[in-house]
Amino acid sequence: MPPESKPLRVLIADDEPLAAERLQLLLARAEGAQLVGTASDGDSAINLTEALSPDVLLLDIAMPGLDGISVARALAAQNPSPAVVFVTAFDQFAVAAFEVEAVDYLMKPVDPNRLQRALDRAQAYLQQRVSQPAPSGGSKWLEEFWASDLSGLVRIAARDVDRVSAERDYMRLHVGRRSWLIHHSMAALEEGLNPEIFVRLHRSAIVRKDFIAGFTRNQSGRWIARLADGTEQPVGRLYSDRVRAIAGR
Structure with a gap:
């Protein structure tokens, strides 16, 4: 100091x-x-x-x-x-x-x-x-997470999370090649994460919008999100309107 x-x-x-x-x-x-x-x-x-x-x-x-x-x-x-x-x-x-x-x-x-x-x-x-005094009430969106790590606990900025996947009672935060489990519900995360930055594409998946490289359809007509790391994320039928919103259609 x-x-x-x-x-x-x-x-x-x-x-x-x-x-x-x-x-x-x-x-x-x-x-x-x-x-x-x-x-x-x-x-x-x-x-x-x-x-x-x-x-x-x-x-x-x-x-x-x-x-x-x-x-x-x-x-x-x-x-x-x-x-x-x-x-x-x-x-x-x-x-x-x-x-x-x-x-x-x-x-x-x-x-x-x-x-x-x-x-x-x-x-x-x-x-x-x-x-820089915080505005009244502070930010309404989740800005960071605490997760268990081999050395104890690690702070993860929400903006660094590429995607979130559900694993039973836990959510897995994916950041690059690493991931951490947190005890949270998908519904609470969807409500807490900034919708300008993140989008829910499936009942078990939330993805950062700029991590989406594109969309394709499979043989049954279901949307598939192509992600920046080369993986694919199926889009649930209930969330297909999110694809059109992202694509501006």
């Missing part, structure tokens, strides 16, 4: 004393951060945030009383609200973390370098918020 910047004022909220102590030790070694307090449950996290106005909240999810997701929702109404970084032993809350606009999502045990990156990201987020 720039030398003239003030240290980030950080509040830790974790009901496990050993986990909270480890975070304090890591924070003491991190650059550009200052601990201002600790909370051991959700209600205390809200009360201390209101009293201390921290820049960043390192927030556990599974806590007595209000869980971390509920705390983040409650604090979102504050102006200004702290940048929230979730610190948890569980990866199944990643989608919920995105929905409350978390800046980052760290898996326990926290790696010191990973914590530093999260603090740097929080600093950048706070600076951007000051220089």
Whole structure:
């Protein structure tokens, strides 16, 4: 961070004393951060945030009383609200973390370098918020996803997703040659993704419009979308009107 910047004022909220102590030790070694307090449950996290106005909240999810997701929702109404970084032993809350606009999502045990990156990201987020305040209500469209990765969790920008395919109770996000599973419904994705950018072509498939190279018909007259990576995506009968809309017919 720039030398003239003030240290980030950080509040830790974790009901496990050993986990909270480890975070304090890591924070003491991190650059550009200052601990201002600790909370051991959700209600205390809200009360201390209101009293201390921290820049960043390192927030556990599974806590007595209000869980971390509920705390983040409650604090979102504050102006200004702290940048929230979730610190948890569980990866199944990643989608919920995105929905409350978390800046980052760290898996326990926290790696010191990973914590530093999260603090740097929080600093950048706070600076951007000051220089470019978000419009009232924020964007109505999904802009990013959290997905499990071998190293923990990865943030995926919605604009980078080539297509989405359904796999039972999960959706697979395809980005180039890589893909990630997220716990989401196809209906929720169709509603949340910007229709100017994405189109649903099948009950189990959503495709980014500029990833479509063309359309052909098979022997039975069904539309087939040819995609930029050389693969093909059948168009469901209920979605054939989308082909005409894309082609301007």
